[in-house]
Amino acid sequence: MELQLEQLRQQCVQCQRCSLCQTRTNVVFGTGVPNAEVMFVGEGPGQNEDEQGLPFVGRSGQLLDCYLQAIGLHRDKNIFIANIVKCRPPNNRDPLAEEWEACMPWLRQQFSIIQPKIVVCLGRIAAQRMIRPNFSVSKEHGQWVEKNGVFFTATLHPAALLRNPIQKPIAFEDYVAIREKIQQICTHTYSSNTK
């Protein structure tokens, strides 16, 4: 599993399937443990992520890490974090349809290798790509949708919470629900034997 994921990463970092390859600094493949039962999926890399080649490393990443830590999750220990598109859209615009369509096969292959039981969409773009095209994160965050045995949910994007901090407690309720779902259906996320 670890080898498969590394082989996929090596292929992905050379990807030129869409025009975002021309403006990226680094491909942001994703980070975490290969046997993660829980995957977090965001929209795409921002400036910090593009510069470092890692997902969620700016201020919004720090906020995400706080939420994760609060429910016993850590990107190096028991989850995997990825994005819908692996290269930064210029000026942090939304990914275009042709870009996420070109990039989705990478995410599908990540799913195929990791085989998560729970997928948490971070923000509108990820939720509308992964759950339902008309999914409203503001109205439907925290709800669960089962697809082929995998439980999907969505919460507010950490960057949106930085812009609108009054929503932080609402988002925290989503993370508490994620912890409960993990406790119900996951076998090793909360054990130490995760690597």
Ligand code: SF4
């Ligand atoms: S965004 Fe995805 S499809 Fe486009 S070049 Fe980057 S890795 Fe390839």
